[in-house]
Amino acid sequence: MSQRRRFTEIDSLRGLAALIVVFYHYTVYYDEKFGHEQWGQIDLFTFGHYGVQLFFIISGFVIYMSLMKVKSVSDFAIKRSIRLYPAYMFAVALTFLIVSLASAESLRTTFPEAMVNLTMLQDFIPAVKNVDGVYWTLRVEMTFYIIMAILLSMGLVKKTMVIAGTWLAASTFIRMMNAALATDLTAFIEKYSMSNYSQMFIIGMMFYCIWQHGGSKRYYGMITLAIGYDFIFEGITNGLFSILFVILFQLILMNRMQWLNSPILLFFGTISYPLYLVHQNIGYVIIYKMESAGFLSITFILVPFLASVLIAYGIHQYIEKPSQNVLLGMYKDKREGYLKHPLIKK
Template identity: 90%
Template sequence: MSQRKRFTELDSMRGLAALIVVFYHYTVYYDEKFGHEQWGQIDLFTFGHYGVQLFFIISGFVIYMSLMKVKSVSDFAIKRSIRLYPAYMFSVALTFLIVSLASAESLRTTFPEAMVNLTMLQDFIPTVKNVDGVYWTLRVEMTFYVIMAILLSMGLAKKTMSIAIIWLAASAVIQLANTVLATDMTAFIEKYSMSNYSQMFIIGMMFYGIWQNGNHKKYFYMIGLAIGYDFIFEGVTNGLFSILFVILFQLILMNRMQWLNSRILLFFGAISYPLYLVHQNIGYVIIYKMESAGFLNISYILVPFLASVLIAYGIHQYIEKPSQSVLLSMHKDRREGYLKHPLVKK
């Protein structure tokens, strides 16, 4: 399989996943949580939350690829922090401010909770509320990073198949234990071990193996096991969407999805992270204010959408890109300075 430095189609897919999740939150999920005044149930986006699965599969591929390029655990952790925290911290502050000013009581968090949210560790603390509901996925992502960092520190990161088999088996044991015993402890372990989502990351990792080493059967067997796991523990619909995403991913690796490289989709791919971070609660505030003012037509959903896109673009252009450029340069200079130090072994 031909090697490429970057799959821009994955950026577009990430953008599409973000758009699907945004419209799901503004229609179906908002209606379930608060009730739209006149919109009713919007069936078109009923399955929009499955876009998160696609995020996790892409993350499994991209993060595992990144892991193969770093020199140390600290290098991996610093680069991940530089990628995630600037946009995230600004989004936390902005969301907290807007929700507080809007007096949206059901969405509000306390100032101490917001301070904890700045660490991105709040979802590991049961008593602390997320500033925005979508932040729960960051706990799952961070758990994946920790697992990968541990494997890197042990020199096992390149044991792709062994990692996948052991991880999926352990996840199955955790899921079975929670099904059979159904105690608070088993539920706690299931949640914080991310056993509900491990199969998604494993699929992404297998596609990295396919991209790197070719269409070896072992990778497809493992993908098949992960999909089977999905059907057994997460349900038929979950499994069917996993099959769909696997097909799309394989087509991308085969260079059969070039149409995804459109400027519009690549734009949404570029802003997908900040868009995901800011769209939900800020959008809910806008929808509530509009409905209170009598703007009840479904077409008005474009208002919170465009507002979120504008905010996300601003964060991407003026927070995310400049901060990453500066911080990565500082990290590179610091690392090169360390390696040139006379006491460091060559």
């Protein structure tokens, strides 16, 4: 199977997933949470929350690819932090400010909670509220990073099949234990072990192996087990979407999804992270203000969407890119200086 330095189709797929989630939040989820005055239920976006499922599969692929390139746990942690924190911290501050100024009581967090949010660890602390509702997924991602960092420190990260099999078995045990006992402790373990989503990351990891090493039956076998896990513990609809996303990934690896390389989708892939971070609560404030002013047509959904896109582009262009260039440059210089120190053995 031919290999390329980067799959731009996966970037576009990430952008497509972000768009699906955005419109789901602005229509179906907003209606469930607050009630649109006129829009009603928008059936087209009923399944939009499955875009998060696609994000996790993409993350499994991309992060596992990154792990193969890093030198150490600290190298992995620093590079991930540089990638994630600048845009995130700005998004937290901006969202907190806008929600506070809008006096959106149901969305508000306290200033101390906002300070904790800046660490990206708030969802590990049950009493602390997220500044934006979508941040719960960052706890899942962070748990995945921690698991991978532990495996990297133990020199086990390349034993992909052992990792995937053990992880899926452990997740199965945890889900069965919680189903049988249903205590606060078992529910806590299920939530914070990310056993609800481990199958998604495993599918992504397997596709990295398929891309890197070819389509071995064992990789497809593990993907089949992960899909089976999804059907058993998450339901038929979840399982069917997993199959759809697996087909999409397979077609990408076979170079059959070239249409994803359109400039528009690549643009949304580029700004997908900041767009995901800022769209929900800021968009909700805009929707509420519009409806209060009598702008009730579904076409006005373009207003919060375009506002979120503009904010996301600004964050990407003026916060994310410059900070990453500066911080990665500083890290590279410091690391090279350390390696050139006369006391460091070659």
